[in-house]
Amino acid sequence: MDDAKLLxxxxxxxxxxxxxxxVIMYQDRIYALCYQLTGNxxxxxxxxxxxxxxxxxxxxxxxxxxxxxxxxxxxxxxxSINERRKKKPDVYLDNPVQTAEGExxxxxxxxxxxxxxxxxxxxxxxxxxxxxxxxxxxxxxxLVLREVQGYSYDEIADMLNCSLGTVKSxxxxxxxxxxxxxxxxxxxxxxxxxxxxxxxGGVGKNGLQPSKTNDTPVVGR
Amino acid sequence: MIPQWLDxxxxxxxAALIAAHVENCQECQDEKAFWQxxxxxxxxxxxxxxxxxxxxxxxxxxxxxxxxSSWGRFITCWKRNLAVAATFLLVAAGSVGAYMQxxxxxxxxxxxxxxxxxxxxxxxxxxxxxxxxKPGIIPVDSNNKxxxxxxxxxxxxxxxxxxxxxxxxxxxEPAGIADNTPSTAQTGNNTPAPIDTxxxxxxxxxxxxxxxxxxxxxxxxxxxNAAHKQALSFVNSSGAQYEVLGSESAPGGGQExxxxxxxxxxxxxxxxxxxxxxxxxxxxxxxxxxxxxxxEKVEQYRSLQAQAQAAKIExxxxxxxxxxxxxxxxxxxxxxxxxxxxxxxxxxx
Numbered sequence: 001m002d003d004a005k006l007l008x009x010x011x012x013x014x015x016x017x018x019x020x021x022x023v024i025m026y027q028d029r030i031y032a033l034c035y036q037l038t039g040n041x042x043x044x045x046x047x048x049x050x051x052x053x054x055x056x057x058x059x060x061x062x063x064x065x066x067x068x069x070x071x072x073x074x075x076x077x078x079x080s081i082n083e084r085r086k087k088k089p090d091v092y093l094d095n096p097v098q099t100a101e102g103e104x105x106x107x108x109x110x111x112x113x114x115x116x117x118x119x120x121x122x123x124x125x126x127x128x129x130x131x132x133x134x135x136x137x138x139x140x141x142x143l144v145l146r147e148v149q150g151y152s153y154d155e156i157a158d159m160l161n162c163s164l165g166t167v168k169s170x171x172x173x174x175x176x177x178x179x180x181x182x183x184x185x186x187x188x189x190x191x192x193x194x195x196x197x198x199x200x201g202g203v204g205k206n207g208l209q210p211s212k213t214n215d216t217p218v219v220g221r
Numbered sequence: 222m223i224p225q226w227l228d229x230x231x232x233x234x235x236a237a238l239i240a241a242h243v244e245n246c247q248e249c250q251d252e253k254a255f256w257q258x259x260x261x262x263x264x265x266x267x268x269x270x271x272x273x274x275x276x277x278x279x280x281x282x283x284x285x286x287x288x289x290s291s292w293g294r295f296i297t298c299w300k301r302n303l304a305v306a307a308t309f310l311l312v313a314a315g316s317v318g319a320y321m322q323x324x325x326x327x328x329x330x331x332x333x334x335x336x337x338x339x340x341x342x343x344x345x346x347x348x349x350x351x352x353x354x355k356p357g358i359i360p361v362d363s364n365n366k367x368x369x370x371x372x373x374x375x376x377x378x379x380x381x382x383x384x385x386x387x388x389x390x391x392x393x394e395p396a397g398i399a400d401n402t403p404s405t406a407q408t409g410n411n412t413p414a415p416i417d418t419x420x421x422x423x424x425x426x427x428x429x430x431x432x433x434x435x436x437x438x439x440x441x442x443x444x445x446n447a448a449h450k451q452a453l454s455f456v457n458s459s460g461a462q463y464e465v466l467g468s469e470s471a472p473g474g475g476q477e478x479x480x481x482x483x484x485x486x487x488x489x490x491x492x493x494x495x496x497x498x499x500x501x502x503x504x505x506x507x508x509x510x511x512x513x514x515x516x517e518k519v520e521q522y523r524s525l526q527a528q529a530q531a532a533k534i535e536x537x538x539x540x541x542x543x544x545x546x547x548x549x550x551x552x553x554x555x556x557x558x559x560x561x562x563x564x565x566x567x568x569x570x
Contacts, residue, residue: 014445014475014570016281023277031272045273052280060468060475128262146228147263153230168225175224179255193255 004068012059019059022068023052030072036144037080039133047083051076073149074159077141084137123191131181139174146171223252227260295478295567424552427519431511431559434485436492439567442499445475448568452479455494459487466565479566488562495566502569511555522548 004025010018030051034044054075055062062071132140145151145159157167186193225231226239243249442448456463461483468477483491496504525545532538 012475016284019284020277020281023280027272027276027280028270031276032268032270035270036267041273044270045276048272048276049280049283053283056284124258125262125266128259129266132263144263144267147260148267153228168230172225175256178259182259 005064008059008062008064008068011056012062012064019056026069026072027052029069030076033073033076033144033149034080036148037077037137037141038084039129047076047080050079050083054079070155070159073145077145077159081137081141123189124193127182127185127191128178130185131178134181135174135177138170139177142167142170143174143178223249224256227253227256424549424556425519425522427516429556429559431515431555433509433511433555433558434488434506434562435509435565436488436506436562437503437565437567438492438495438501439503439569440495440499441502442568442570445477445568445570448498449477449479451498452495452566452568455491456481456483459483459491461487461491476567476569478568481564481566482561483564485560485562488564492564495564498568503567511559515552515555518548518552522552 004022007018007022007025011022027048031044031048034047034051035041038044038047051072055072058075062068132143135143141160142156145156146153151159153164153167153171156171157164160167182193185191222239223243226236226243229236231239243253440448453463456479461481463479463481466478466480468475481491492504522545525541525548529538529541529545532541
């Protein structure tokens with residue numbers, strides 16, 4: 001039995017120190033996921049605390065053959081979606097900056113590159129964060145679980161208690177929406193994106209056909 | 222399609238087709254580059270985040286507060302219990318009447334004790350929270366259903382209990398009232414079918430002393446699981462029925478609450494056995510004397526019965542029968558409960 005399972009077993013018998021060890025063990029993973037889902041530190045802190053409190057209350061019924069970390073992630077994602085549905089958008093320090101020219105994504109620090117590259121990358125990161133924050137809770141959740149946490153489609157379906165088809169559809173629509181928002185932000189501020197915006201014609205009967213002109217749409221989006 | 226391919230979530234043949242295409246298509250290479258950069262950006266910016274200092278302490282202090290308040294909520298609910306139970310019965314009776322008005326035939330089921338509100342708790346009720354433990358407290362509804370924590374995983378096998386209380390096997394079907402309703406409707410004329418007054422209604426007997434006892438036993442034990450198993454063996458020996466009202470682990474100790482319904486003549490013995498599980502912290506018995514309310518309802522029933530016998534119009538008879546069915550259901554519920562005692566066993570360590 002690994003450390004987590006042993007701690008879960010002890011916690012289920014009322015050992016508070018064991019549960020405290022579990023919190024220490026998983027706090028960074030859960031807090032990071034909370035930040036990814038909420039997009040700001042204040043909400044992330046509240047959500048992460050609620051996740052552990054909820055987990056603690058439900059612990060007597062937890063079947064210890066399941067992975068405790070995945071179970072916590074499941075609680076996190078579902079709590080996040082439920083809470084975001086109920087809540088109106090707030091203004092946080094890490095929200096986009098309002099300027100005389102309109103809303104600008106807040107620029108984030110990055111590793112050293114050439115000044116131009118660094119500036120472009122910072123802008124791109126800011127746009128990605130802004131676009132991600134504007135997605136629906138469901139789309140944001142599936143994209144975070146896939147892109148950041150690296151869960152498979154099957155695992156996401158299990159976590160959200162929905163079908164594989166629903167997950168595929170949500171991921172596809174979420175990505176489409178994310179790309180549209182990023183493209184709009186880039187157009188608004190006259191910035192470049194790290195790809196060619198032209199759309200591909202898609203998959204024909206004989207598979208994908210290489211495009212000849214720049215007017216041909218890009219595949220799949 | 223490119224992102225799904227990058228996710229490695231395609232059939233091999235389709236993935237090979239995409240790979241071959243992307244190799245020769247600049248636009249798709251750009252598309253691929255976009256999603257790769259986007260994924261890297263998301264992971265870089267969102268992946269390496271640490272919980273703030275003091276996070277664990279904050280969580281644990283909230284959990285400690287939660288535990289200390291559990292008993293407080295429980296005992297408050299316990300004290301409110303009788304008034305709530307009485308209100309529930311009135312509401313239930315009213316609902317029966319309303320259901321009959323809509324053409325339903327609930328009276329027979331209610332009188333048999335099939336009414337789920339009369340004490341049945343389905344522990345496998347669907348969880349609306351996407352398989353995640355439901356944190357909310359279910360407030361007291363009736364018959365000592367107190368602060369039930371619902372978790373997403375079900376209790377261990379063998380703990381699901383049907384709490385329909387049937388203290389003996391001699392309970393009769395409700396003769397006359399509900400059964401007469403459809404036959405009346407089928408008579409094809411406006412002459413109501415007479416109510417079978419020859420049927421002796423045991424529930425109309427006002428000589429019997431009807432008192433409901435509910436006892437709370439709070440016991441501090443060494444090992445909750447062991448105490449739980451021992452308690453269940455006592456329950457099984459007495460032929461009582463039980464359900465798990467709540468169970469939780471907590472800083473400083475866990476807690477489990479069982480509701481046990483037992484025949485009145487075995488109640489004292491079972492309470493005594495529960496007290497051997499550990500150190501008894503609290504015992505409290507609430508006694509609800511139903512006699513005056515019961516007799517009042519019997520009077521109402523007899524009055525309606527007389528009106529029904531004199532009724533000339535079918536519609537009027539139906540309305541009276543609906544009211545009678547509601548009262549009958551309530552009387553039968555009281556009658557059943559008066560033959561049993563309810564024990565709430567609170568185990569903690």
